[in-house]
Amino acid sequence: MALYAELHRHLGGSVVPRVLWRYFERHSSELISRFADYPEFEEFYTRPRNTLDEYLELHTLVESVQTVETLPYFIYRLLRGAYIFENLAYLELRYTPYLRTPEHLSQSQRIDKMAEIVDVVGRASKISEYPIVTSQILCMHSRLPYEVNKAIVDLAAQSRQYVCAVDIAGGDSYYRDRLKEWIELYEYALSLGINTTGHLYETTAGFYPELLPYLMRIGHGIQIPLLYPELLPDLAKRNQCLEVCPTTYLKTGTLQDIRQLKLVFDRCFNAGVDIAICTDNAGLHNVRLPFEYENLLTYDIINFEQLQACQDAAFRHAFAWPYSQRPASLLNGLLKPQSAQILAMKTN
Structure with missing residues (x-):
């Protein structure tokens, strides 16, 4: 039963280790030749890193094999898992299309090829057997030149049937020297x-308060409630939503203990x-989205009522969810006539 919305998932980091290993075995065995077996590869692929920069280097491993030809293979398996194991009704996939073009x-030429990537991702995401509402977020990148990032914004505008938003990625420590560019691109x-x-x-x-007024949602944003809680009232006025990804902060060394997130949720x-x-x-x-939910509950970071509020918020802030209600509410509406009919049969 599909019930949940996922607003922050990177295409490059969405491939589970077993699927990636099988692909490498069949098509690029040289990329895994240094690993004795699958468990060794999985341990390398999923272990925590010391910094965000070190963590982001893993994306290049997957980006190198996500091409026009292979993207349907990876996306089919991604959506199959998301539907069957995560109960997703809605999924926004984000990535930098330029990094999927031939180097x-x-x-x-690579800019011209980006439209083909978006089209392939869009068409591959429409799978009748796994009916998830999907959309793409195109990521500008801190290490790409202005011309490429502007072309990514233009492509988003030209591809509205597949694209719902733009983002900036590549490590938040690299924005400062080009801050005027990012403001201009968001404007x-x-x-x-x-x-x-x-x-x-x-x-x-x-820490870039200059960019906050240009964002409808904030990717991560956990340092605002942790270090700059005075900014929270302005976020509330602008109806901005934080996209909080609990496991990430342990994998990147950003937090040492998941329980540090309790302050984030409480203050928000x-x-x-x-x-x-x-x-x-x-x-x-x-990990999968239900695990993130369970982990937050297990460590008493949130309670069940707060979890439901976060699940409701995900659908409310989803850029391309086509309905006014989340799936659970729609399902309840469908079941009401059935329940009334059963009750009538019992009383007659």
Whole structure:
């Protein structure tokens, strides 16, 4: 039964270790030649890293094999798992299309190829046997030039049947020197009617209050309630939602203990700031969204009522969810006539 919404999942980090290992075995065995067996590969792929930069290097391993030809293979398996094991009704996949184009091409040729990537991802995501509402978020990247990032915004505007928003990624410690560019690009995106989110305040280096007014949602944002709670009232006024990905902060060394997130949730609930619980990189973590829910409950970071509030917030802030209610409410509506009929049969 599909019930949940996932707002922050990277295409590069969404491939679970077993699927990636099988692909490498069949098509790129040289990439796993240094591993004796699958358990050794899984341990390397999913173990915690010391920093966010070290963690993000793993994305390059997957990006190198996510091409026009192979993306349908990976997306089919991603959606199959999301539907069967995670009960997802809605999924936003984010990635940088430029990084899925052939590296030997010129910059302009790679820009031209990006539209094909978006189209392939969009078509591959429409699977009748796993009916999940899907959409794409295109990520600008801190290590790409302005021309490429602007082309990504333009592509989002031209691909509205598949794309619901733009993002900025690549490590939040690298934005400062080009802050004017990012503001200009977000202003441009908003002028085109494109939804916006962005990786900010994930780490202590991600302090960019100048960018906050341009975002509808905030990717991670946990350092706001932890270190800058005075910003929370403004987030509440702007109806901004934090995309909190619990396991990520342990994998990147950002937090030492998941229980540190209790302060994040407490302060956000008290300030009226919505949180959507997400996985970020379900493959790199070897976890699924229900596990994130269960972990937060197990460590008494949130209670069941707060969990439901976060699940409701995920659908409320979803950029491309086409209904006014979340699936549980729709299902209840369908079941009411059936329940009434059963009650009538019992009383007659």
